Amino acid sequence: MTFSVPYRHRLLFTQGLFDPGNPLLADLLGAYRPGVSVRLLFVLDSGVGEAHPGLEGLIRAYCDAHAAQVTFTQVLSVPGGEASKNTPVQTERVLAAIEAQGICRHSVVVAIGGGAVIDMAGYAASIAHRGVQLIRIPTTVLAQNDAAVGVKNGINAFGKKNFIGTFAIPLAIVNDPYFLTTLEDRDWIAGTAEAVKVALIKDADFFGFLEAHAQSLRAREMAPMQELIFRCAELHMEHISGGGDPFEAGSSRPLDFGHWSAHKLEHLTGYSLRHGEAVALGMALDVIYSRRLGILTAGDSERILRILSELGFDLQLPDLGPEGPSVLLRGLDEFREHLGGVLTITLLEGIGLKRDVHEIDRELMAAAIGELMGGKAIHKAS
Ligand SMILES: NC(=O)c1ccc[n+]([C@@H]2O[C@H](COP(=O)([O-])OP(=O)(O)OC[C@H]3O[C@@H](n4cnc5c(N)ncnc54)[C@H](O)[C@@H]3O)[C@@H](O)[C@H]2O)c1
Ligand SMILES: [Zn+2]
Numbered sequence: 001m002t003f004s005v006p007y008r009h010r011l012l013f014t015q016g017l018f019d020p021g022n023p024l025l026a027d028l029l030g031a032y033r034p035g036v037s038v039r040l041l042f043v044l045d046s047g048v049g050e051a052h053p054g055l056e057g058l059i060r061a062y063c064d065a066h067a068a069q070v071t072f073t074q075v076l077s078v079p080g081g082e083a084s085k086n087t088p089v090q091t092e093r094v095l096a097a098i099e100a101q102g103i104c105r106h107s108v109v110v111a112i113g114g115g116a117v118i119d120m121a122g123y124a125a126s127i128a129h130r131g132v133q134l135i136r137i138p139t140t141v142l143a144q145n146d147a148a149v150g151v152k153n154g155i156n157a158f159g160k161k162n163f164i165g166t167f168a169i170p171l172a173i174v175n176d177p178y179f180l181t182t183l184e185d186r187d188w189i190a191g192t193a194e195a196v197k198v199a200l201i202k203d204a205d206f207f208g209f210l211e212a213h214a215q216s217l218r219a220r221e222m223a224p225m226q227e228l229i230f231r232c233a234e235l236h237m238e239h240i241s242g243g244g245d246p247f248e249a250g251s252s253r254p255l256d257f258g259h260w261s262a263h264k265l266e267h268l269t270g271y272s273l274r275h276g277e278a279v280a281l282g283m284a285l286d287v288i289y290s291r292r293l294g295i296l297t298a299g300d301s302e303r304i305l306r307i308l309s310e311l312g313f314d315l316q317l318p319d320l321g322p323e324g325p326s327v328l329l330r331g332l333d334e335f336r337e338h339l340g341g342v343l344t345i346t347l348l349e350g351i352g353l354k355r356d357v358h359e360i361d362r363e364l365m366a367a368a369i370g371e372l373m374g375g376k377a378i379h380k381a382s
Contacts, residue, residue: 009241010172011149011233017137017176018058025135026066028172032133033106037071041103043094043121045113047080048139051182055112073101080113082271084120085155085162094124098132108133108171114140114187115147115275119162122153126168134170139179141191141225142276145232146198148173151246160334161263167247175233177226188220189312190276193258195232196308197283201257202239204352206231211303214310253339257346257354258283264331269318280313281372288368290347293361300351317373325369332360 014024029038042059049055056075063072076097084090094109103109109132111121118136125134138148154165180188192210199207209231210217213224239255240246253259262282266273273281287304290296309315320327336343342358349355 007169007246009151009169009237011237012172012174013230014174014176016178017174018055018062020062020065022062024174025062026069028135028174029108030069032108032171036106037068039071039073039101039103039107041073041097041101041107041109042075043097043109043111043113043117043124044075044077045080045084045117045139046077048113048179048182049077052179073103078113078117078120081116082156082266084117086271088155088157090120091124091155094121095128098124098128103128103132105129105132108135110135110137112137112139113143114138115143118143118148119152119154119165122168122170123155123165126153126166131168134168136170136173137179138173138175140183140187141180141229142187142194142274143191144175144180145191145229146194146236147275149233149236149240151240156267159267160338161266162338175229177222177229180222180225185220185312186274186277188225189218190274190280192217192228192311193276193280193283193308193313195228196304196311197257197279198232198235198255200283200304200348200351201254201346201354202235202352203231204350206235207307207351210311211307214307218310218312248339253344254346254354254356257348258286260335260345261285261328261331264328264334265318268320268327273318277313280308280311281315281317284308284315285317285365285368285372286345286347288371289360289365290349292364292368293347295347295349295355297350300348303351304348315372317369320373324373325366328369329362329365332362332365 016022060072063070074097078084078090109125111118118138122134125132136148138144151167151169153168154162157163199210216224258279259282262278265278265281284305287301291298291301344356344358345360346354346356
């Protein structure tokens with residue numbers, strides 16, 4: 001017997017989401033449960049709370065103004081960044097709040113924050129009552145263009161990224177550029193790595209756009225950033241809805257270019273590297289490896305390293321000590337375990353042209369690591 005279940009994956013863009021006059025959220029929830037005021041539990045990234053001190057007041061006022069559609073219960077503040085994912089403590093706090101506030105399977109958890117807080121809150125929501133609805137409101141570039149757009153939730157365990165987690169389609173993702181204005185410079189930059197990634201494996205024209213706007217993106221201009229986020233998120237949405245494997249039953253992870261070493265680097269540096277920063281290094285490494293393997297031209301490799309540098313990434317591997325290369329190479333085995341079965345690593349044959357391989361020449365990779373460790377891969381952009 002086979003059966004299929006249709007899913008709807010909604011990504012919405014708006015400005016001033018919690019302005020009382022903005023109908024988007026109220027309309028969304030009104031359509032979700034017509035005639036019922038939906039109970040909302042807000043989980044807020046502490047970094048967002050600090051940067052936007054008036055936000056809780058705005059949320060309360062919004063809920064009061066739209067009481068027919070939504071009922072405010074609580075704003076639960078959780079630590080921003082990996083601190084929320086590195087222990088089960090924050091997940092348990094969200095679960096406790098879900099219980100205490102009477103959040104049922106027809107209520108909604110609204111997660112507001114960076115990718116880490118959204119991953120954690122989404123995980124908690126997905127296991128409470130076997131799945132409470134989730135609205136994601138991503139507040140970093142990386143979360144708006146990548147992390148929050150997918151269908152994955154998770155926390156870290158046993159020293160491994162996202163070891164515990166679930167696949168669950170959120171009720172909606174809502175992107176509001178207003179939040180991005182308060183990002184630290186490094187978080188503004190970090191998210192652009194995922195755009196370079198998706199351009200490299202899927203869309204050479206988008207790569208051209210990134211090259212043309214690297215300077216203005218670096219100068220924090222909002223218009224090109226909005227375009228970057230839109231296109232990057234769109235490519236992710238297309239992949240999830242049209243790629244045929246939204247829950248990753250296969251062992252290939254085409255959107256994970258540069259990620260096998262990135263995940264390991266994040267862990268090895270005690271999460272002092274942001275995910276996007278680690279992804280930029282991971283991509284640089286696999287670009288150098290692709291060039292050394294002879295499948296990517298030196299010219300293309302140079303172009304890719306240059307744009308990463310122009311966007312503001314430091315392309316020198318942090319000092320991992322004498323054992324560094326071999327420790328990093330262990331990331332390959334962990335990646336295979338995480339995927340299950342066959343190792344599949346995405347390399348590049350050109351810009352917009354990927355090639356999946358099932359074997360890595362460890363000596364060649366160690367040489368690529370050496371090149372990146374010495375910081376010789378590229379001269380830093382001035
Ligand atoms: N689920 C997925 O498919 C997926 C995909 C990619 C990445 N991720 C995960 O996303 C996480 C990285 O997310 P990230 O890059 O958004 O970083 P992050 O969540 O670690 O946040 C970085 C910092 O920015 C702060 N912050 C967030 N929004 C802010 C704002 N508007 N103004 C000021 N400060 C703000 C946070 O408090 C934090 O200190 C990693 O845990 C990664 O594993 C998940
Ligand atoms: Zn990523």
